[in-house]
Amino acid sequence: MNEDLSAKKRTNLLLDAMSLEDKVSLITGNLNNYYGYYNEGMEKYGIPELKMADGPAGVRIANPDIQNKQSTAMPAPIALAASWDTSAAAAYGDVLGNEAFNTTHNVLLGPGLDIARNAFGSRNFESLGEDPVLQSRIAASYINGVQDNHVMTTAKHYLLNNQETLRFTNDSQASERAIHEIYARPFQAAIEDADLSSIMCSFNKVNTEYACDSKSLLTDLLRDQLEFEGFVMSDYGANISTVNSINSGLDLETPGEPIGKWGDNLLQAVKDGQVKEETVNQSTYRLLYQMFDKGLIDHPTQNKQIDTAAHGQTAREIAAESMVLLKNKKDVLPIQDNTDSIAVIGPDADNASAAGGGSSLVNPTYTVSPLEGIKNQAGKNTEVSYTAGTDPISAGDVMPGPDAVPSSLLHTEKDASENGLKAEYWTNKNFEGNPSHERTDRQVNMNLGFYNYEGFNSQSPKLDKLPTDLNGMMSARWTGVIEAPENGTYNLSTTSFGTSKLYLDGKLIVENEGKELGTKSVEVDLKKGEQHDIKIEYQTDYETGDGRDYGGQVRFGWEPAKGVVDEQIKKAVKAAKRADKAVIVTRTYDSEGYTDRSDMELPNNQQQLIEEVSKVNKNTIVVNESGIAIEMGDWQDDVKAIVQAWYPGQEQGNAIADVLFGDVNPSGKLPVTFPVDEDKTPTNSEDQFPGTNGVNNYSEGVFVGYRGYDKQNLEVAYPFGYGLSYTDFKYRNLHTKVKHKKDDTSIEVKLNLRNTGDTKGAEVVQVYAGELPTNDVETPKKQLAGFEKVELKAGKQKSVKIKLDPKAFSYYDETKNEWVMPSGEVPVYVGSSSEDIRLEGTVTLP
Missing domain, CATH: 2.60.120.260 (Galactose-binding domain-like)
Known part of the structure; x- marks a missing residue:
């Protein structure tokens, strides 16, 4: 307990004092007895309980005795990724860390680092997007924000856990190159740039082995190549063995149902010589070291009222910053002060909170509905009406098939x-x-x-x-x-x-x-x-x-028969006909569970609602709340504006109104590609998703997301990185620089960015590396190498310098088992999205 000693020294002292039974007990999951996940502490050694809270969109409090189970419902992680703002990610993490600590939790189960491989995956809302560079930058800031509060983070789900359909049993089969270049990169960044405490292994198989039972994943890749020094915990019930799991590299078994595989079984395995005591020591060391290193032992958690107002304000700011303006014809947005009437329409526009379901669902401290937010911003001189238009959205809408009968x-x-x-x-x-x-x-x-x-x-x-x-x-x-x-x-x-x-x-x-x-x-x-x-x-x-x-x-x-409109939509049409502007708030139902969505259509007759309303109101604005890309079809041509709001959290109403009325200039950019429809994606075959005969084949390799759309020349509705603003930006004077010392190559670009409009705004400058100079390996036409979010007042200019990720100029060589940076000239593209390229240059690799 001497705080003057190093974490390593303190861990070794404690480890030496513990019996084998103590160590096995510490690393074996205990079923909860206080309405939450935890592992029992050991008072005689001063080891606190590991009190774990579900994340990653807030602190999910399970104990009704803790602050009425309420915490700040933050915007969904996919929204955070849409901000492309590392400072916002740090603030987001700080709120989560602070609230975890002050609601008695010292482990947060997040962030989710599962690449959004499938455009309509039901758990995409928990993801940080389809690109590993964007994920890496946002995740590292998030993790640092949490862990600064003496709370450990758990990055999940390791590995290739990219679908809900058959997630407990499917075998995700991917090449070593795809694993290194795409799926393991965010985990690697969290290890290198954020001193990540722990990683959660997933339920699924990876290349025929269950993830929590795989030496190639947990030791060969994670320990030996990515140099992870934290501990690996299982997803809840994902550990399938006693001997193989701990020998493969699993360190902490979380509770299984009805009981786990370790405990007495593990003790007996040590006595029988199937597991070395040194292996148990190693797992115990990894866990205890992180508890010392992150301050869990010296800083006991507490039940202290969280700062509801301040954290709500942070949630509001991040939600507004994350919203992506997809369309704004004839500058219908922002809504002007002289607007006499607004018809707010949507099945849940008066709903206090739209969020993804499952283990990440948070019980908010308070809520603001879109209707309430719009009413507050519109003021007394603007009449605001509300009509539902369709029945409410429910978990049933996850299922495939025609819409429910109204x-x-x-x-x-x-x-x-x-x-x-x-x-x-x-x-x-x-x-x-x-x-x-x-x-x-x-x-x-x-x-x-x-x-x-x-x-x-x-x-x-x-x-x-x-x-x-x-x-x-x-x-x-x-x-x-x-x-x-x-x-x-x-x-x-x-x-x-x-x-x-x-x-x-x-x-x-x-x-x-x-x-x-x-x-x-x-x-x-x-x-x-x-x-x-x-x-x-x-x-x-x-x-x-x-x-x-x-x-x-x-x-x-x-x-319905052609031309048939049900009574609820007719009422919405009447309201829209009388109003200057119609704001339709749509949503999907996305959730952890047993299945992914089968399509990208808006559920429960909302598509027809938009089509009918837009016929009678020329100023129709659609605000969509979802964790996935949605298919818009013909109606996107009939509406004036579209705002992708994701799941904005408990301050959703105020954040939406901030953007609609121009108090916030939208600056969000898509962290995922919006395809034209579900049949035109890089993972379109049944073998790829949901898989056949229990195997889903990652045959697209490294061509995930926009890389795959480029490779297959697929038309998209809105490209990766896309997002409009209420102002305009001009890019000029691109310069590139390469420095090489021994085995270290540094690549950076420099350019001038000017706000040429009359409104303050922020632009995300995106830099993409082009195809690499190699004849042996096919590389993407473009891959994100770096980005910077820059805020400028109207008319102002700034010199922007961006350091690029060397891995974007490299590929993973499966024969050499190492990253290779080929020599030669590589195109560099700078722009406002993956398709809106404003400047082009080259770098010459040594």
Whole structure:
């Protein structure tokens, strides 16, 4: 406990005093007993508990005795990446570190360093984008901000954990070159530039070996090549063995279900000679050293009220800075003071918080809805109305298939005024006995299991959550009537995992066996005003093959007859017709879970909502809240402005209003490419995603994200690095410089940047390296080498100097097992996005 000694010395003293049983106990996960993840401490040695909080978008507090489980809901990490601002990342990390420490937590499970390989991955909102250089710079600042508060960070998920579909069992197969150049680089930067404390290994296999059981990943790559000195912990329940995992390089087993693989099993393995005691010592040392080094032992955590106002202000500033202005025709934005009326439209525009679901979901300290923020900014002289336009967004919208039938078409019984269907739920899969729960459901759009656990579900607060006792095997029945808004032929369907049946006027018209999550449909002629009896039955009688229960998944869907508009959209159209401007706030539902989204379309009839509103209001503005790229189709040509707001956190309303009304000049840039649609991406084959026969093949190699779009000459909707401003910038006078000393090569560019508009703004100057001078290895046409965010007042100029990442001018040689920088001339591109190149030059590599 002598603080004057080095962390190394103190660790060795403590290690010498501990018995083998003590060490095994310390590195074995203990099931929680205080509403959270933790590993028990050892009071006799002064070792505190490891109290772990889920991240990475805030501190997820599980203990109801700690500040009412509330903390600051920050913008999603993908939004932070969209800021391209390392100082913002440091401030973000500082808030998280401060709140973790002051809510009794000393380990934060974040940041997520999973590359956004698939454009519509359900967990992309937790990612820092598709490029390793951008991820690396943002992550290092984030980690330093957290760890300055005596809180350890855990970078996750190591490695190739880039999809939710089959994430527990799939085998991610990638080349050594792709691993080194793309997927391991953010982890390497966190080690080199942020003294990373720990890394979490993932559930999936990597090149046939489970990640937490892989010596090639945990020792050969992580320890020997990346020189990581921290500890490796397993994802919760991801450790599959006793002997192999610790011998391969796993240091800390987090709790498994129902119990883990270490503990007494590991003790016995040491006694039997299967695991050396030195190996246990090594893992214990790695853990204890980080606890000394990051100050956990000398600075006990506390339960001290967090600074709600100050941290909320930081969340607001970062959220506004992260928003990407995708379109601004005829300068419809910013909204001017002389605007008489604004129609705010959107199913959750009055929703206090839009966020990604799953383990990163935070219970906010307070919230501001987009409607509230716009009302506050608009002032007394501007009339602001609100219309939902569609039903609220829910976890059911993660599933594939047609949109859910709107509640305006459904009634609990004939001539009833109440919209929706009567719902009956059973906690068994065969409708046995009396239903355990009865209520009215607005739509049949249900996705239970993981998505329905308390604190994990981010669906609209307008929707009542189902009890968690329905998360296992269950059955359900919905009854009522359907009334078409117009005459026509309608396509009615069920999408389900498990058997679903649809009856119309007592006749079975759809029977979906649901052996896999999929859709079956039928065409039905319906007349306006006629009411037809409807019944949907569902059972969780699916077979998963992996022993997991994925919960109930079913949707009653529709494709309306041509020209048919439901009543909710009609109300929104009326409101938009009366207003000077229409602001439509759309959103997707993205979450950790069992599946990725199957497409990029806006769910639950929001696309039709935009199409109809934009017909009657020439000043339609779309603000989209999502963690993924969305497909816009024809409607993007019909609206005046589009703002990509990501999931902006608890200050979402004020941040959105700051951008819409011009208090903040948008400066966000896309950290991911927005493709035209889900069929035109570099990972478009089934072998690549979701995989075949349990294997997803990373056959695109290093051509991930914009690199792949360039290679395949794929058209994009909006390129990586893209984002408009309320001002303009001019680039001039590019100079390049290369310095070489021994094995160290330094490359930098210098240029002049001027704000040529009449508004203060910030520009992200992006530098890309071109194809490398090698005939043996194919390299990207462009890859990000460096960037700098520069703020300038109107008319002002600044000389900008950017040091470039030497790895952008190198490739990983799989035969030599090392990075190689080829000699010769390399193009250098400087611009405002990966496609908007303003200056070109070259560097000559020695």
